[in-house]
Amino acid sequence: MTNHDEKLGQLLKSLPRERAQEDFTGRVMERLEMRRPPVFSPFKIALVSAAAVVVAATMLSTVSHIQQKAEQNHLKQELKSVKAQYRKIARQIEELKNQPPRDPVIYVGGDDRADYVLDVSKLHIRLTGRETPQAMPNRPEVIDLEPTYPSAGVIQASYQGGAI
Amino acid sequence: LALWRTKAKAAVTLETDSDLMERTRLGDHQAFAMIVDSHKHGLTNYLTRLLGSRPKAEDMAQETFLKLYLHADRYQSNGKLTGYIFRIATNLAISEHRKARRRSLFKTLFLSNADIGTTAEASAQSSLLVSEAHQKLAEAIALLPFHYRAPILLHEIEGMPYEAISETLGCREGTVKSRISRGRKRLKKQLAAYFDGDGS
Numbered sequence: 001m002t003n004h005d006e007k008l009g010q011l012l013k014s015l016p017r018e019r020a021q022e023d024f025t026g027r028v029m030e031r032l033e034m035r036r037p038p039v040f041s042p043f044k045i046a047l048v049s050a051a052a053v054v055v056a057a058t059m060l061s062t063v064s065h066i067q068q069k070a071e072q073n074h075l076k077q078e079l080k081s082v083k084a085q086y087r088k089i090a091r092q093i094e095e096l097k098n099q100p101p102r103d104p105v106i107y108v109g110g111d112d113r114a115d116y117v118l119d120v121s122k123l124h125i126r127l128t129g130r131e132t133p134q135a136m137p138n139r140p141e142v143i144d145l146e147p148t149y150p151s152a153g154v155i156q157a158s159y160q161g162g163a164i
Numbered sequence: 165l166a167l168w169r170t171k172a173k174a175a176v177t178l179e180t181d182s183d184l185m186e187r188t189r190l191g192d193h194q195a196f197a198m199i200v201d202s203h204k205h206g207l208t209n210y211l212t213r214l215l216g217s218r219p220k221a222e223d224m225a226q227e228t229f230l231k232l233y234l235h236a237d238r239y240q241s242n243g244k245l246t247g248y249i250f251r252i253a254t255n256l257a258i259s260e261h262r263k264a265r266r267r268s269l270f271k272t273l274f275l276s277n278a279d280i281g282t283t284a285e286a287s288a289q290s291s292l293l294v295s296e297a298h299q300k301l302a303e304a305i306a307l308l309p310f311h312y313r314a315p316i317l318l319h320e321i322e323g324m325p326y327e328a329i330s331e332t333l334g335c336r337e338g339t340v341k342s343r344i345s346r347g348r349k350r351l352k353k354q355l356a357a358y359f360d361g362d363g364s
Contacts, residue, residue: 003359004352004355004356004359005348005352007355007359008348008351008352008355008359009320011297011298011301011355012301012316012320012321013320013321014298015213015298015301015302015321016298017205017209017321018205018208018209018212018213018218018221019205019208019209020204020205020207020208020222020225021222024200024204024208024222024225024226025197025200025201025204027226028197028200028226028229028230029193029196029197029200031226031230032193032196032230032233035230035234
């Protein structure tokens, strides 16, 4: 061993030792308390589980109740709508019943732009025979059909023989 | 007789440590506090020399004991508790060293050569390094690479045998011996001027 070896050995051995502070252990225990994972007893686990079940059941029940209520509301609305429709139809039927009878209109043709109808009330019928075609359908008579005045959508017609 | 007494004392300590660890494993805080009390000074001393900073050493020593408590079930009763505690501390120090290197911070945990003068000065002011010789030695230790520093401290200052050091550092006994030898050479080289000058 050289002189330097001896000196180094002595120096290393005589190096003053650092000591931990007085409250070192206390601080370790404090840190341990802060970091320690919570320990659950079986009772706590059971309590938490029961609470979770209750919460889940309540939530399910609430959701189910809300769904039922929504469905009921929907059905009520539909019923209301059907009733309203029924009343409307009844009113329309009543109106139709009370309406004076209309003169018939005969559709005689048309295209995309216009329909051609024959307004019977506007026709001036002059029978040339002694009997009407309805009275004697098998005996055609010559009749003249002339409108009182020509108008849009009404054609001038001239009918000879047979029923319209 | 002296050797026998030492062995008997070691056996009692081992048994006691095992018992205390067993109680700690079961959540006995008092037993854990006893372990902390009996190992805190040695660990603080080791980490102060290893890290070159007293506040960091205190913090890391506390962290070491916390890890010991939280992973008490990993401790095997046939091993010596001191070695186990020092292994946790060394691993923490290595981890911190790597993190510091990765972050490439200006102030790393293990200081670069450029910074060491300032820190050694601060260390000398705040610690027990009253003599110039000890101050020089502390500076020289701080300049050693980590893989030399740890075995030197464990062997020369903490008095650990090679076998225990190899367990603590997780390397072979031959490697430990070689690192201690090289570390000593570096220390001698750094302190040569001092040894040959006024300090001789």
